[in-house]
Amino acid sequence: MKVLIVGGFLGSGKTSLVEEIARYIAGRRKNPECIEVVIIENEIGDISIDEPFLKTTGVEIKNLFAGCACCTLSGEAADLLNMLKKDLNPQWVILELSGAALPVNITQMTEKLQIETHICVLVDASRWERIHIPLGKLLRDQLEMADIVLLNKIDLLKEEDIEVIGQSIKNKNQYMRIKQSSLLRTLEEGLIKEILGEGDGNEDAEESFTDA
Amino acid sequence: MKMQKNHLQMLNKNRTDQILSIRQHNDFIAGSFSINSSAAAADLNEFMKKKLKKLAEWVLDNQGIIGHIKASIEYPGSVKMYSITEDEVFIKERLDNCNTVSVAVIAAFVDKEEIRRQLETCLEEVRMLENYSDGSKEQSS
Numbered sequence: 001m002k003v004l005i006v007g008g009f010l011g012s013g014k015t016s017l018v019e020e021i022a023r024y025i026a027g028r029r030k031n032p033e034c035i036e037v038v039i040i041e042n043e044i045g046d047i048s049i050d051e052p053f054l055k056t057t058g059v060e061i062k063n064l065f066a067g068c069a070c071c072t073l074s075g076e077a078a079d080l081l082n083m084l085k086k087d088l089n090p091q092w093v094i095l096e097l098s099g100a101a102l103p104v105n106i107t108q109m110t111e112k113l114q115i116e117t118h119i120c121v122l123v124d125a126s127r128w129e130r131i132h133i134p135l136g137k138l139l140r141d142q143l144e145m146a147d148i149v150l151l152n153k154i155d156l157l158k159e160e161d162i163e164v165i166g167q168s169i170k171n172k173n174q175y176m177r178i179k180q181s182s183l184l185r186t187l188e189e190g191l192i193k194e195i196l197g198e199g200d201g202n203e204d205a206e207e208s209f210t211d212a
Numbered sequence: 213m214k215m216q217k218n219h220l221q222m223l224n225k226n227r228t229d230q231i232l233s234i235r236q237h238n239d240f241i242a243g244s245f246s247i248n249s250s251a252a253a254a255d256l257n258e259f260m261k262k263k264l265k266k267l268a269e270w271v272l273d274n275q276g277i278i279g280h281i282k283a284s285i286e287y288p289g290s291v292k293m294y295s296i297t298e299d300e301v302f303i304k305e306r307l308d309n310c311n312t313v314s315v316a317v318i319a320a321f322v323d324k325e326e327i328r329r330q331l332e333t334c335l336e337e338v339r340m341l342e343n344y345s346d347g348s349k350e351q352s353s
Contacts, residue, residue, distance in 0.1 A: 010279030010318055011297035045242035046233040049282035049316050052291040053304065068237055099279055099318065100240050127297060131277055135320065 001085050003093045003115050004196060005106050007142050008122030009131065010099030013152040013183070015050040017122060018096045022059045024192050025092050035090040038062060040080060042069040044098045060088075068098050070105035078109050085115065092196070100138065104145045118197045121146040125180075126156040128165045140172050148177045148195055155182040228335055234328050240279055243327045244316035245334075251341035256285055256313060257292070259341055261303070263315075263334055264296045270330060271319045279318030286312040313338055 004021065006014050018039060025037040039057075041048050042064040054061055062080055067073035077095075084093055097103060103119045110117040121143055124131075132139055143149060149169060154162050166178055179191060193199050232245045249256065260283050271278050283294040293304045315334055317327060 011295070043242075044237040044240060045235055045244045045316050045318060047244045047246050047314055047316060049244075049284045049293060049295075049314055052284055052286050053293050056291070066233075066235060072237070098237075100237055124297065134277060 001089050001093060001115060002091065002197075003081065003095055003106075003110050003117045005095050005097060005103045005117060005119045006122070007097045007101060007103040007119065007146070008099065008150075009124065009127075009135065009139060009142065011127070012099070012122035012124040013150075013181075014096050014099075014122055015054065016183075017120070017150065017152075017181075017187075018094050019054055019057055020187055021192055021195065022054075022057045022094055024189070025196075026057065026059055035060065035088050037092045037094060038084055038088060038090045040064060040069075040077075040093060040095045042073070042077070042096060042098045042101065044068055044100055060090075068101045069095065070097065070101040070103070074105065074109065077106065078113065081110065081113055081115065085113065102141050102144075104141070107145060116197075118148075118195065119146045120148050120150060120195045122150045122152050123165075123169060124153050125151045125162060125165050126153045128168070132168065143169065143172055143176065146173075146176060147197065148179060150179055150181045150195075152181045153183055154180045155184045228332055232328065232331055232335060234324060234331075236324055239320045240318055241320075241322060241324045241327045242279075242316065242318045243331045244314065245331060246312060246314040247335065247338060249313045249338055249342055251338070253285075253287075255341050256338075259337065260285070260294045261301050263337065264294050264301050265299070267317055267330060267334070268296045268299065271317075271322055274322050274326070276322035277320040279320060281317050281319075283313070283315045286314075 006018050008014050022037050022039055029036045038060045039054060040062045041051055044067060046066050048065060051061060064073050064076055069077040084090065095106065103121060107117050151166055169178060170176060181187060231247055234241065234243045264281050264283060267281050268278055278297050281296045285292045295302050317331065
């Protein structure tokens with residue numbers, strides 16, 4: 001069982017990405033007996049507006065509501081991951097964190113459980129200028145340890161603004177691999193594989209930002 | 213007559229308290245409710261588009277930061293989702309026959325009790341839609 005942590009601030013497009021990746025993994029199912037993917041939805045509120053939408057993927061969904069998986073619900077999150085590993089052992093668990101959660105805290109948990117973990121953090125490019133100062137620490141901490149950062153909603157910005165925002169994010173971590181994505185088109189298979197750590201490993205971080 | 217009205221208001225207040233939840237996580241306030249409604253699909257659709265925009269304006273007018281403001285209307289066999297993070301409401305999927313209406317607001321740097329009041333008003337407005345719509349109209353968009 002591998003875990004894909006999908007983090008990023010509220011409204012950055014995490015649920016749409018989770019839906020797309022879950023459909024991709026489920027679509028390449030080789031053994032119908034085997035569970036390919038389970039989604040864990042984490043919300044700080046008491047209900048998830050996204051849950052009924054995600055259910056349309058046909059994928060099994062587990063909920064962690066009314067708290068944050070990285071802190072107030074960390075015990076529940078660890079128990080759930082442990083249970084999934086023992087009982088269902090799916091190929092992938094996609095953990096969609098609440099918009100206030102820090103992915104790095106979850107990796108400490110999955111390390112203890114000896115589960116291979118990948119982190120994808122989304123950034124809403126269209127709101128970066130507005131939120132990166134008042135929420136600077138949270139955003140910086142969310143980006144820490146990300147294997148890949150998706151600069152999302154670039155269709156809402158001009159090309160020159162995208163470059164500026166990309167550099168502003170890169171200034172927080174020069175080794176960060178940044179890719180661009182848009183609301184208007186689905187992700188290419190190559191990018192999904194890269195998010196899942198199944199790429200060929202030759203991607204250059206600097207080129208990734210400009211070529212995506 | 214006045215006593216009866218007060219009693220009804222009290223009953224409604226208790227119902228609202230049971231349905232509406234408010235949580236705080238660091239700087240973020242998360243408020244939400246979920247309610248069954250028999251209001252017409254078209255009325256709910258129009259209401260959601262306008263209400264989400266108003267809630268977003270309210271957060272920004274109060275120097276808050278919108279986390280997300282989302283709503284969904286679930287129908288047997290389909291679901292319609294509304295979301296706003298700045299000034300435009302995004303909509304996914306389509307409507308059929310009504311079932312459950314859910315609204316969630318997460319915002320930073322705003323007053324917890326004010327969010328509660330905003331959602332109480334929203335909940336009452338959803339309830340009021342049932343009073344004047346017969347639930348049989350088709351969605352126009």
